[in-house]
Structure formats: C-alpha cells, structure tokens
Amino acid sequence: MIVFNINKIVFVTSLFIINHLSYSQSYYKTKFSSYNISYNGKTYDLEIRGNNENYVITIALMSYDIFNNQGYIQLGNNQHHEFVKALIEAKQKYEEWMERIKQSTQTERLEPLEIAFETEIRFRYGGRWLISDKIKLTWILQKNNEENLEYLLRISTGKIHNEYNKSETHTGFGIVFNSASEIQALLDELTDEKIKAALNTRKLLHDN
Secondary structure, three states: OOOOOHHHHHHHHHHHHHHHHHHHHHHOOEEEEEEEEOOOOEEEEEEEEEOOOOEEEEEEOEEOOOOOOOEEEEEEHHHHHHHHHHHHHHHHHHHHHHHHHHOOOOOOOEEEEOOOOEEOEEEEEOOEEEEEOOEEOEEEEEEEOOOOOEEEEEEEOOOEEEOOEEEEEEOOEEEEEOOHHHHHHHHHHOOHHHHHHHHHHHHHHHHO
C-alpha cells in the first residue's frame, strides 16, 4: 500500500511554484522603450529582463526575410556598454563621412567601417525561437538612391545560422540609420540612467 505524505507534497509543490515564479520574473522581458527606423517607417521595441546586478537588454531588428521577420540582439551587462561604445564610434565616423560629402571629397558610395562587435542573434524560424552562432556585425556607410539621396549607416548581421543546426538559416537582420540624430536617439535610450530606471520599474511591476 502506498502512503502519501501530504505535508511533504504540499511543501514540494509550494517550492516548485515559488521557483517557477522567480524564474518567470527573471526571464520574461519587459518593454521599456522603442526606436524608429525611418528608412522603412517602422518602430522597434527595446526590452529588458533581470536586475541591476545581472540584466539583459534586447534590441529588436529589421528583418531581411519576409517570412521570418522577428529577431533581436541580446546584450548582457558587459555587452551593453560595448555596443554603446561601438555605436558612438559609428556615429562619429558617420558625421566625419557627412562632412567629407559636404566638402565634395567623398566619392565612394560605400564605405565599410572597422568596428569590432560580436553578438548572438535570437530569431524566429517557423514556429520556433533559435539562437545564432556568435557573429561579427558589419557596419557600412552608404550613399543610396540617386533621385532622393539618402546617407545611411547600415548595421547588418549577414546570413545567420541556428547554432545547433546549420541547415536552418535566416537571410539576416539589421538596423539602418539615415541621420546622426537617429543614431543618437537610440543611444539616448541605452544610457545607464535609462536602464536603471527600466530595471526599477520592472522590479515594482513584479513585486506587486
């Protein structure tokens, strides 16, 4: 005959629920802002999870695949500051490039930038979320469209693969800026002050 210890079952069940809620609160993301890509007229979410000691920011990206159009950069504590540093460098190079264009000393339509930043991309493939290999983002300055000239900074992933199954590939994702002010607008949303405020708001939401 099997005898059940009711108190033990209740204790184990309670522990499971507490752990599950704690995991859910730390894992699920909270939207704290967004940024615009005027190149395609769309707005993309900025989300966060974790706490002040250990957080992850996700930046939604423009997709080059019409069927699987959801993907984002995932930045942990250290990568957050590395990405901001890379974006500041790109903004400076964009402004220098625009100055050369004004002075008619810039003739090339494309100018690749040597900016070192590696990351993983989480992306939707069919009905599943996958994670890519670690990839180096490409940063390119581009003069686009002869009739209505656009001066772009393109950040691109290139083609990406599922880390665990190389046959599952995605055309890629990117961010396209068409002015220094657009670059600055994203930088303004990624300051330490904004991130701290977002984490504090998230804590209040989960503690109540």
